[in-house]
Amino acid sequence: MRLDEMTSPGLEALRDPVALWPVGATEPHGPHAPLGTDTLISVGMCERAAERLGDAVVLPPLPFGVTRYGAAFAGAIGISEATLRAVVLDVAAAVEEQGFRRLVIVNNHFEPEQVATLRAAAEEAGALYLDLVRRRNAERLTDEFKRGSCHAGRYETSLVLADAPELVDAMAAELPANEVNMPAAMAAGQTDFLAMGMDRAYCGAPAEATAEEGRATFEALTDLLVELVRADA
């Protein structure tokens, strides 16, 4: 199901597949979770969805996004909105030329400029965009996600614990909860983690994270993705 592990004839044998494209970011996720957390989540849900759909392949992930909020911390390596838009348009054109029936962009990095760029580029390219911060989608995810206090907290750390527990530092269990309403902070014009009160690059409650919750959230995320693809068929 992973395109980069398939052969050319193997791909050619598929009829009219859909292309699921995991998109993430490389940025600090607290002192405990990997820089590639967002990418890992996108890959995990795309692989699960591809298995369920049967006629989908997972493109190699895009591990860079528009990342400015975490610039004060080691590991924030981002690209501009213009670059992100150009990559999306180029990949969408190539995917179309290769005969895929649809490109589906699956993003788990929610900086507003990232989301706005992907929404616009997807529309321009005729691709589908799974918009997880839209209310109708967000309301099917966990309470922490719905409150928007969810950067490297319980929600994201649980997802990493589900698929790559070796990448979560055991110190996560000692981290105090740090409730921050990120959407409200962003709306108020705050543009970096420190100004939002995230002095260790996380908010939410990483100590409450469990692999079990992560597996359940992956199922909910996969449901949303599968529904989007099936509604398009």
Ligand SMILES: [Zn+2]
């Ligand atoms: Zn994240």
